[in-house]
Amino acid sequence: MMVRLLSKTADLLDVPTSSLHAWSDSQIVLHWLTKDVKTLEIFVANRVLAITKILPHHHWRHVRSADNPADLASRGLHAKLLIDSTLWWKRPPWLSLPPDQWPMRIIYKHLTSKTSVSCLSATTDSRIDSTDQHSFSQALWKRYSSFHHLTQVVAWIYRFHHNCRLPSSERPSDKVLSSSEVARVKPTLFRLSQLEQYSDVLELISKGKTLPKSHPLHRFLFTISAYGHITISTRIRVPTALSTPSQLTLLSPKSQQTKLQTLHVTYSHAGTSAMMSILGSTYYVPGLRCQLKLISKSCPMCQRAYARPLQHQMGLLPPSRTTPAPSFDKTGVDFADPFVIRQGHTRKPIYVKTYACLFVCLSTKTIHIELCSSLSTDDFLATLRRFIARRGCPSHIFSDNGTNFVGAREEIREIQAMTTTKNTINAISYLTSQNDIRWHHIPPRAPHFGGLWEAGVKSMKTLIWKILTPHPLRFEELYTALVKVEAILNPVQ
Numbered sequence: 085m086m087v088r089l090l091s092k093t094a095d096l097l098d099v100p101t102s103s104l105h106a107w108s109d110s111q112i113v114l115h116w117l118t119k120d121v122k123t124l125e126i127f128v129a130n131r132v133l134a135i136t137k138i139l140p141h142h143h144w145r146h147v148r149s150a151d152n153p154a155d156l157a158s159r160g161l162h163a164k165l166l167i168d169s170t171l172w173w174k175r176p177p178w179l180s181l182p183p184d185q186w187p188m189r190i191i192y193k194h195l196t197s198k199t200s201v202s203c204l205s206a207t208t209d210s211r212i213d214s215t216d217q218h219s220f221s222q223a224l225w226k227r228y229s230s231f232h233h234l235t236q237v238v239a240w241i242y243r244f245h246h247n248c249r250l251p252s253s254e255r256p257s258d259k260v261l262s263s264s265e266v267a268r269v270k271p272t273l274f275r276l277s278q279l280e281q282y283s284d285v286l287e288l289i290s291k292g293k294t295l296p297k298s299h300p301l302h303r304f305l306f307t308i309s310a311y312g313h314i315t316i317s318t319r320i321r322v323p324t325a326l327s328t329p330s331q332l333t334l335l336s337p338k339s340q341q342t343k344l345q346t347l348h349v350t351y352s353h354a355g356t357s358a359m360m361s362i363l364g365s366t367y368y369v370p371g372l373r374c375q376l377k378l379i380s381k382s383c384p385m386c387q388r389a390y391a392r393p394l395q396h397q398m399g400l401l402p403p404s405r406t407t408p409a410p411s412f413d414k415t416g417v418d419f420a421d422p423f424v425i426r427q428g429h430t431r432k433p434i435y436v437k438t439y440a441c442l443f444v445c446l447s448t449k450t451i452h453i454e455l456c457s458s459l460s461t462d463d464f465l466a467t468l469r470r471f472i473a474r475r476g477c478p479s480h481i482f483s484d485n486g487t488n489f490v491g492a493r494e495e496i497r498e499i500q501a502m503t504t505t506k507n508t509i510n511a512i513s514y515l516t517s518q519n520d521i522r523w524h525h526i527p528p529r530a531p532h533f534g535g536l537w538e539a540g541v542k543s544m545k546t547l548i549w550k551i552l553t554p555h556p557l558r559f560e561e562l563y564t565a566l567v568k569v570e571a572i573l574n575p576v577q
């Protein structure tokens with residue numbers, strides 16, 4: 085992409101390709117550019133071919149990271165340092181010199197054949213005292229972040245130790261560890277960590293003594309397994325069909341954090357309770373819940389999964405909500421979902437839809453509900469007139485915008501169609517101009533602007549659905565129920 089940009093810019097500025105020079109601080113990339121593409125992997129070869137087609141390899145030069153302005157941007161630089169950076173605002177000092185005085189190009193020697201050398205080396209860490217099992221255990225657990233990796237390494241050491249005692253002909257030739265080889269490593273690792281954390285328990289139990297009552301683990305019955313690590317006896321002695329074990333391995337949460345982290349990943353980053361349930365069938369870990377919470381907190385995957393979106397600070401209320409005014413002087417209007425009512429007293433009544441029109445006072449949050457028998461312009465205007473006659477003429481009326489109903493259900497689309505038709509708008513304009521009312525639409529695609537009347541509609545629907553019977557009501561019955569709801573929502577102080 086950079087080479088394409090360079091080529092386009094050079095074309096626009098009429099700079100010939102022969103006078104272009106490009107720099108990179110990646111010696112690997114520069115080496116690829118000089119190589120035969122057939123020797124490269126397909127992914128790299130395709131890109132090298134595209135680059136050298138535009139700018140051949142002899143136009144490329146190496147720049148030290150210290151002289152590369154692009155490094156400042158890619159590695160990040162504080163704004164205060166960037167202001168004073170000569171390298172960023174000007175160029176490397178040698179760039180103003182003639183090209184023959186620029187740093188020398190690196191000559192790459194092509195390797196004609198690949199040679200692989202196997203080297204076996206053994207080192208000892210002077211900080212680890214081989215006679216002290218505590219420090220050895222600490223070093224082991226700290227060295228490896230994966231329990232699986234740790235068991236593999238120790239299992240290979242075991243095999244090496246075992247093979248040293250056998251003649252070459254009897255040594256196993258498999259290049260993969262068997263499950264039994266890995267399985268026998270785990271108790272040893274558990275024992276090493278127990279020696280570190282529970283040496284007092286191990287000492288007492290091996291002497292056949294019980295733990296003092298002051299010890300936090302005194303209520304458990306401990307045994308030492310055949311592998312030498314401490315196990316806790318459960319309350320099950322007789323083998324059952326259930327997979328409940330009779331012995332649990334005692335794990336130290338601190339030294340066994342590597343193991344817990346591995347299990348956390350193995351069990352798909354399960355939650356604390358799920359992990360406790362899984363581990364509880366095999367291990368006993370004091371303070372496990374806290375440890376699992378810590379692991380989950382420090383796990384990047386869990387942090388991403390449980391991340392909560394940033395909550396915006398709430399804005400100030402609009403003046404229409406905070407300015408003192410007579411009741412219903414500033415009113416929000418909205419329609420609720422339709423109700424089905426029955427008409428006629430015959431044995432075959434007609435079922436039709438009616439609509440509850442909700443008026444909310446923006447200053448006092450008082451609610452006024454009117455029932456509108458259809459979504460015709462005339463019926464809506466009649467509803468509006470009834471409201472004005474009973475509550476007084478508002479100076480400002482606020483309503484939803486048509487685009488707030490995008491993706492809404494069919495019933496709401498019907499309401500939107502009625503409120504946004506040209507006839508309705510003209511009729512409302514005529515009525516409002518006669519009564520000196522200013523009609524406001526909230527901004528498009530911002531239904532939260534009408535939060536007050538949306539909340540009113542929700543409260544009204546919550547109550548009315550509890551009152552309604554399974555059989556559709558008559559118009560008068562529904563109207564009475566709505567007035568009852570209105571009275572509940574407007575409690576008399």
Ligand SMILES: [Zn+2]
Binds near residue numbers: 348384385386387
């Ligand atoms: Zn996780």
